[in-house]
Amino acid sequence: MTRSEELFGRARRVIPGGVSSPVRAFKAVGGRPPFVARAEGARIVDEDGTAYVDYVGSWGPMIHGHAHPAILDAVREAATSGTSFGAPCALEVELAERVVAHVPSIEKVRFVSSGTEATMSALRLARGFTGRRKILKFDGCYHGHADSLLVAAGSGVATLGIPGSPGVPEGTVADTLVVPFNDPEAVKAAFAEHGPDLAAVIVEPVCGNMGTVAPQAGYLEGLREITRRNGTVLVFDEVMTGFRLALGGAQQLYGVAPDMTCLGKILGGGLPAAAYGGRADIMATVAPDGPVYQAGTLSGNPLAMAAGRTAIDLLERPGIYDALEATSANLADGLARAAADAGVTVTVNRVGSMLTVFFCPGPVTDYTSARSSDTDLFGRFFQAMLKRGVWLPPAQFEAAFVSLAHGPEEIDQTLQAAAESFREIAG
Numbered sequence: 001m002t003r004s005e006e007l008f009g010r011a012r013r014v015i016p017g018g019v020s021s022p023v024r025a026f027k028a029v030g031g032r033p034p035f036v037a038r039a040e041g042a043r044i045v046d047e048d049g050t051a052y053v054d055y056v057g058s059w060g061p062m063i064h065g066h067a068h069p070a071i072l073d074a075v076r077e078a079a080t081s082g083t084s085f086g087a088p089c090a091l092e093v094e095l096a097e098r099v100v101a102h103v104p105s106i107e108k109v110r111f112v113s114s115g116t117e118a119t120m121s122a123l124r125l126a127r128g129f130t131g132r133r134k135i136l137k138f139d140g141c142y143h144g145h146a147d148s149l150l151v152a153a154g155s156g157v158a159t160l161g162i163p164g165s166p167g168v169p170e171g172t173v174a175d176t177l178v179v180p181f182n183d184p185e186a187v188k189a190a191f192a193e194h195g196p197d198l199a200a201v202i203v204e205p206v207c208g209n210m211g212t213v214a215p216q217a218g219y220l221e222g223l224r225e226i227t228r229r230n231g232t233v234l235v236f237d238e239v240m241t242g243f244r245l246a247l248g249g250a251q252q253l254y255g256v257a258p259d260m261t262c263l264g265k266i267l268g269g270g271l272p273a274a275a276y277g278g279r280a281d282i283m284a285t286v287a288p289d290g291p292v293y294q295a296g297t298l299s300g301n302p303l304a305m306a307a308g309r310t311a312i313d314l315l316e317r318p319g320i321y322d323a324l325e326a327t328s329a330n331l332a333d334g335l336a337r338a339a340a341d342a343g344v345t346v347t348v349n350r351v352g353s354m355l356t357v358f359f360c361p362g363p364v365t366d367y368t369s370a371r372s373s374d375t376d377l378f379g380r381f382f383q384a385m386l387k388r389g390v391w392l393p394p395a396q397f398e399a400a401f402v403s404l405a406h407g408p409e410e411i412d413q414t415l416q417a418a419a420e421s422f423r424e425i426a427g
């Protein structure tokens with residue numbers, strides 16, 4: 001028995017499924033998850049000493065690679081001054097100033113500890129601000145596991161093959177409308193029927209949680225237009241895309257400014273931090289300035305603020321996003337070529353350093369087309385890659401992440417493994 005197998009056995013006796021978050025259990029791809037001993041740069045080493053090129057990146061935060069020396073120093077330095085105060089500290093001001101500087105649609109920002117909290121709080125605020133009840137989300141978009149958003153969610157919920165989740169009362173989701181992504185007519189129809197009741201539209205401006213899916217030309221502009229006309233708060237959930245696609249996130253890349261934005265993942269530099277922010281008049285509605293309540297014992301945690309501040313400072317260096325784009329384009333092109341050479345039909349979707357290989361002819365533009373992917377074939381590809389030392393996200397409906405630590409050596413190793421893996425699953 002390997003040490004990972006032994007640990008998984010012990011874990012399953014005391015933790016449901018043996019994991020702290022469902023997708024980590026490898027249910028969608030079979031087999032058992034390696035337990036991670038350590039990680040550095042683009043590589044992860046498991047408890048049995050096996051090294052992998054990592055494309056999970058802790059599901060998004062690790063844009064600088066693992067254990068970046070500057071981030072470790074910042075965390076160490078902060079820790080020696082105390083790990084939590086439950087009182088204001090300079091570090092949260094420093095991070096907030098960076099967020100407001102880089103994401104122009106955010107005039108004020110409130111820190112929380114997870115993306116789930118960020119979206120949940122943003123929607124409460126949108127409802128409090130507008131005095132309306134209904135929210136509109138998109139099929140296959142994941143916004144964390146808050147009750148009202150756990151309907152037609154992608155990511156791990158998609159993998160489990162259930163429409164929502166037991167335990168979420170029908171009444172809670174009764175005010176959540178769901179329409180397909182990239183379908184402007186469906187949005188218009190929803191507004192025609194429910195416009196005056198719609199408090200918010202929440203969207204992943206580039207989807208990562210149905211696998212990577214880009215917005216079609218004009219789509220985000222259309223959402224901006226119709227929400228503005230109806231007095232509905234447009235919320236971009238940039239927990240994944242924030243600081244990943246550009247310093248100003250997807251809204252900078254596509255030039256569309258939402259009313260509110262949710263951030264997480266990279267924001268915390270690998271420690272638990274997330275945030276929601278936006279227009280000053282909307283943010284004035286949150287306590288203590290306004291009546292909408294939201295709070296958190298560990299919010300603005302100094303270690304997370306220090307890690308996040310340093311992660312963002314590192315992203316401010318010139319050429320960073322060009323470098324990420326170049327590496328990611330090489331990888332995506334190489335994967336498509338390797339699949340074609342082996343005679344495996346795939347669609348490689350990529351936006352910046354987010355990418356997904358779908359096992360279908362494509363195009364993949366929404367959750368329905370994403371689900372036409374052959375997930376059994378994906379599972380076999382995943383295992384073939386893992387065996388060759390490449391760790392992809394262990395489910396089809398997820399984005400793989402390229403980091404700044406992925407260099408030519410890692411890309412070469414990945415493409416070599418992919419050539420062999422596509423041939424293996426084709427045969």
Ligand SMILES: *Cc1c(COP(=O)(O)O)cnc(C)c1O
Pocket residue numbers: 113114115116117119142143144145204208209237238239240264265274
């Ligand atoms: C990861 C993610 C979340 C949830 O964040 P957690 O920190 O896991 O709660 C919300 N929205 C999007 C778009 C995400 O990718």
